Amino acid sequence: MADIAARGSVAATGDSRSSLHKLMQRKSTIAFLMTLPLIVLILVLVAYPAGYAVYLAMLNKGMTRFVGFGNFDFLFGRETFWMVVYQSCLFAITAVIFKAIIGFVVAHFVHNIPSKGQRKWRGMLLVPWVIPPAMSTLAWLWLFDPSYSALNWILAGFDIERIPWTGETGWARFSVILVNVWIGAPFFMIMYLAALKSVPEQLYEAASIDGAAWWQRIWYVTLPMMRNIIAITALFSLIVTFANFDIVRILTRGDPLNSTQIFGTWAFRVGIESGDIPLGSAVSLFMVPILAVAATFILRDITKRGSEV
Amino acid sequence: MANAAVASPTATTISGRKYGSMNRDRKWALRWSYFFLILFAIFFLTPPIYMFITSLKTSAEISAESNPWWVYSPTLANYIELLTQNQYLIFFRNSAIVAVLTVLITMVISVIAAFALARMKFWGSATLATGVFLTYLIPETLLFIPLFKMFAWVNETFGIQLMNHWWTLIILYPHLTVPFCTWIMIGYFASIPKELDEAALIDGATWIQTLTKIFIPVALPGIIAATIFCFTVAWAQFLYPLAFTTSTTELVLPVGIVTTLIKGDVFNWGQIMTGALLGAAPPLIIYAFLMDYYIAGLTAGATKG
DSSP: OHHHHHHHHHHHOSSHHHHHHHHHHHHHHHHHHHHHHHHHHHIIIIIHHHHHHHHHTTBOTTSOSBOTTHHHHHHHTOHHHHHHHHHHHHHHHHHHHHHHHHHHHHHHHHHHSOHHHHHHHHHHHTHHHHSOHHHHHHHHHHHTOTTTOHHHHHHHHTTOOOOOTTTSHHHHHHHHHHHHHHHHHHHHHHHHHHHHHTSOHHHHHHHHHTTOOHHHHIIIIIHHHHHHHHHHHHHHHHHHHHTOOHHHHHHTTTOSTTTTOOHHHHHHIIIIISOOHHHHHHHHHTTHHHHHHHHHHHHHHHHHHHHHO | OHHHHHHSSOTTOOOHHHHHHHHHHHHHHHHHHHHHHHHHHHHHHHHHHHHHHHHTSOHHHHTSSSOTTSOSSOOOHHHHHHHHOHHHHHHHHHHHHHHHHHHHHHHHHHHHHHHHHHHSOOTTHHHHHHHHHHHHTSOHHHHHHHHHHHHHHHHHHHOOOOTTOHHHHHHHTHHHHHHHHHHHHHHHHHTSOHHHHHHHHHTTOOHHHIIIIIIHHHTHHHHHHHHHHHHHHHHHOOHHHHHHOOSTTTOOHHHHIIIIIEETTEEOHHHHHHHHHHHHHHHHHHHHHSHHHHHHHHHHHHHOO
């Protein structure tokens, strides 16, 4: 852009130095004004609340007194807190791994079939991602219903006893992960499919001439070529899954006995429903470390690619 | 899989028989692909189909011992009841207004900002672009508690009650949508050749004219993708309405269905499923007609930038 400005000033000649300066100044002022709504929005609705959360977390329950790390101390002493930490990590990591595997496998199958049918299959398989999570979780809640579970009805056909999908700790944890995988796997599928399409066919030809078996071709050609997109999709999904709210909230409300509670839902329970805003704020802040780590890696990848281009 | 089939017969033999076996291998690989795709499709489509099945049932049939996967006496009673009920229509209207206005506000803010960030380099613009992306990674579960407290403060200082009004959501939602939309619009704008806007500038176009006459028309696919993204996010958001709205006239669809149709332990599943299905309809319809844009919006976040 600088060269345009320069060209403009050459045309103007005469008082070139000062008019160039003015032009530059005007352009950057306009640009700043154009981004101002964005900046205000981020400052007021994201940056300030994020900082405010830290401050809130250091107040007592009535928000009248500064207690430093008192809330965190209190959390560390509670068994429920450690259960939430454990469940959040278990939930996020297991869900992301299964989403990635299912997404990868499905993407391969879609990639395999003749390209004129691919659109149709892709369209069909992405439906779980399109339905608002709150709505589809309701459908799962109904499939998991203790007395009328349609899934148990099918299992009864195979002489399998009815499963307490949301009633027992182990099964409830399984159920929330299952629903999360169901919603998220199609997203991975779409990302991987796009990546698969960009792997040059010659690489596969070269590999097959060298006598590589199918798993070798996946291991030595597909995976290295897709490494970037696999990493960024998984990291991105890790953030979203870790901060999940609606699935757990609707499916189990954190029950039985808070065993499926994750940071987001527990912060809601403590902060809004029980009215202890500082403690809820402290709970939600525990999401920051893992978010920061994932964000750092994503950012590194993006700036790296930015400099390559 | 198909590629694996190509690999197995040694590529050097050029006899017809070998080619025949290769074709057979490929055919089998294809059959297996279809087989597994059908399995996955069943897994992915069961819940929505079951929603539809349940929505056609009467309460009596839902609680009957009969096969839950079949409708013995289909009825539209659930649909009629919901669509003639004022409450559900209010949820729908609230959702629609909130989503549409969020889309408008978001697109105006993010297209203008993305243009400035992509083309008019200024002090701090690169940092701001990265910052925008980082903002996108901050989840709403981290922000709802401080926002809750901020609303109370606004009420005390300015006397404006932000709690329990559906229009509050219009103020809140842009922070979920603007960063991502700005980010993908920067990507789309950056891919437009510089010669285009240079030519416009030489012809004497102002920055605003360059934006409206060149960038917006050329980047229209990106704008459509961003709009769809924005609408689905605004339509599906659950945490903010749950935390900030309570009276039944102020609720939006997802929360409305969850809080009003589930009364204590009495679940009216026929109506819940109907409500959820109708609530899922707008994004699904948009997706059905604009699938390519939808997918472009999904993949843009990671592949562009």
